[in-house]
Amino acid sequence: KQEVTQIPAALSVPEGENLVLNCSFTDSAIYNLQWFRQDPGKGLTSLLLIQSSQREQTSGRLNASLDKSSGRSTLYIAASQPGDSATYLCAPATSYDKVIFGPGTSLSVIP
């Protein structure tokens, strides 16, 4: 059974800082891994999708890396902004074609 952990659980940083969110998963037999953003009381926004054969993906100020063999992924956010404040969810897709979510990292960027 896939288990996903995310560190840190919460993070508060001043605007402009670069930051790294960490994700670990126990079953390395994944098809891909997605990073999502969830604003309070809202649905999910897909940020990045990394295929199992890829090492990283970039979109704007976001960069996600994947080390499938060690069961780890990181989300790097450059030059953080107050609008980045949200909960970030790591979600590997397992061999049973399901997306399993981590508990999330709650990010607060202070102006």
Add this chain to the structure above:
Amino acid sequence: GAVVSQHPSRVICKSGTSVKIECRSLDFQATTMFWYRQFPKQSLMLMATSNEGSKATYEQGVEKDKFLINHASLTLSTLTVTSAHPEDSSFYICSARVTKQAFFGQGTRLTVV
């Protein structure tokens, strides 16, 4: 990307009544859809896998008689919360996959009073 539409976005119902939530794939066909539940300040938990034309597969601990799932067409899956109670109040969200990427509906905030 593909669009998954979920309706309603918010619903308030009285305890003991049933509530139906719809999940539609607007521009693609989905033989499989997934239903998740999220309690306040917690992550999303997979409830069940909805299979077109066959019975849903429920995760351990999810009551199949309480959470009825119907996937009657390739573009529509429904989740019915039967005899709802206040503890069923939660955020429910559906998902469908297109070429291995998951797309999510907007979610439904259910409040049972």
